[in-house]
Amino acid sequence: MEMNQIIFILFAAIIVVFSILTVTSRRILRAAVSLLFVLVSTAGLYFMLNFAFLAAVQLALYAGGIVVLIIFSILLTSHISQKMEAVELKKSVFSAMAVVLGMILTITTILQFSFQATSIAAVEINMELIGKALLSYEVDGFVLPFELISVLLLAAMVAAIIIAKKGSPTSDKAHIDKN
Amino acid sequence: MNNGIPLQYFLILASIMFFVGIYGFLTRRNLIGILMSVELILNSVNINFLAFNRYLYPDRLEGLFFSLFIIAVAAAEAAVAIAIIINIYRRFSTVNVEHVNEMKY
Numbered sequence: 001m002e003m004n005q006i007i008f009i010l011f012a013a014i015i016v017v018f019s020i021l022t023v024t025s026r027r028i029l030r031a032a033v034s035l036l037f038v039l040v041s042t043a044g045l046y047f048m049l050n051f052a053f054l055a056a057v058q059l060a061l062y063a064g065g066i067v068v069l070i071i072f073s074i075l076l077t078s079h080i081s082q083k084m085e086a087v088e089l090k091k092s093v094f095s096a097m098a099v100v101l102g103m104i105l106t107i108t109t110i111l112q113f114s115f116q117a118t119s120i121a122a123v124e125i126n127m128e129l130i131g132k133a134l135l136s137y138e139v140d141g142f143v144l145p146f147e148l149i150s151v152l153l154l155a156a157m158v159a160a161i162i163i164a165k166k167g168s169p170t171s172d173k174a175h176i177d178k179n
Numbered sequence: 180m181n182n183g184i185p186l187q188y189f190l191i192l193a194s195i196m197f198f199v200g201i202y203g204f205l206t207r208r209n210l211i212g213i214l215m216s217v218e219l220i221l222n223s224v225n226i227n228f229l230a231f232n233r234y235l236y237p238d239r240l241e242g243l244f245f246s247l248f249i250i251a252v253a254a255a256e257a258a259v260a261i262a263i264i265i266n267i268y269r270r271f272s273t274v275n276v277e278h279v280n281e282m283k284y
Contacts, residue, residue, distance in 0.1 A: 002183045004183065004184060005183050005184060008184050008188065012188070012192045015192060015196060016192070016195055016196070016199075019195070019196050019199040019200070019219055020199055022199075022203065022215055022216075022219060023199055023200070023202055023203025023206070023207065023212075023215075023216055023219070024203075028209060028211060028212060031212060031215060032211075032215065035215050035218060035219070038196075038219065038222070039218075039222065042222055042225070042226060045189075045192075045226060046229060048184075049189075049229050049230065049233045050233065051229055051233070051243060053243075054229065054243060054246055054247065054250075057247065057250055058225075058250065061250055061251075061254055062218075062222070062250065062253075065254060066218065066253070066254060066257045069257055069258065069261055070211060070214065070215060070257070070261070072261075073211055073261045073264055073265060074211055076265060076268070077211070077264065077265070077268045077274045078274070084208070084209055084212070085208070087206045087208075091205075091206060092206050095202050095205040095206050096202060098201075098205070099198045099199070099201055099202040099205075100198075102198055102201070103194060103195065103198040106194040106197075106198075107191055107194060110187055110190045110191060110194065111187060115186050115187070115234070115235065116235070117234075118234070118235055118236070118237065120236075120237055120238045121237070121238065122233070122237035122238065123237065123238050123239070123240070125240070125243065129240070130240075130243070133240055133244065134244070140239070140240070142244050145244070145248055149248055149251045149252070152251070152252065152255055153251060153254075153255055155255075156255035156256075156258055156259050157255075157258070159259055159262070160258045160259050160261075160262040161262075163259070163262040163263055163266055164261075164262035164265050164266055166269075
């Protein structure tokens with residue numbers, strides 16, 4: 001067995017085990033830490049696929065940004081030692097059945113399809129190529145989605161501030177009415 | 180680089196991750212748990228895009244950029260979702276979806 005196969009199996013095992021822990025752990029903080037392991041192993045897979053830039057983005061944005069945000073919100077909304085109530089047996093059995101059925105269907109479909117191996121030489125991905133493609137408006141340029149994403153990020157930032165802001169006039173009134 | 184690892188392995192891994200995320204989405208009753216399941220689902224989709232890009236169309240960059248945009252959308256989604264969760268917690272003192280069932284404020 002070659003070295004890269006061993007590394008792939010290692011990453012795959014980490015991803016599968018910690019994904020299952022993420023959705024089944026009854027302590028929410030442990031679930032968040034499992035999610036961190038899953039995201040870091042995914043970055044490892046990106047390195048194996050030779051997408052170094054995307055692996056760095058994954059580490060910085062997902063592992064560094066989103067997980068920290070999730071852990072902050074967990075600490076703000078629940079006690080660390082608090083355990084979530086167990087899932088009802090009926091619900092978990094039916095969900096597991098649906099999920100396993102879907103998984104079998106998808107995996108058999110994948111295994112039946114014969115993917116054509118290509119002999120095209122891989123393009124060398126470097127920062128210059130990525131930057132030029134992001135701002136190019138020719139064929140193979142991505143300037144429109146790039147601009148859309150920047151508007152979306154601005155809108156999301158403003159929306160997050162507005163929503164989480166404390167004490168707008170309407171919410172004060174609602175609070176008084178409620179009491 | 181990828182000698183000995185067929186494309187199918189990546190796709191199978193991504194589908195396992197996707198369906199584990201679906202399971203969490205169906206069974207979790209905590210809003211933050213649901214958010215984490217959604218992150219798993221988005222991440223598995225990214226693996227698919229990159230594997231297809233590398234194995235079938237190595238001379239193009241669509242998979243790379245699509246994954247980049249998915250990551251940006253996921254970051255925006257997480258920020259807004261967490262703002263909403265914090266606001267819900269402030270009003271209802273819980274983040275359990277079964278106890279948050281009124282929208283008349």
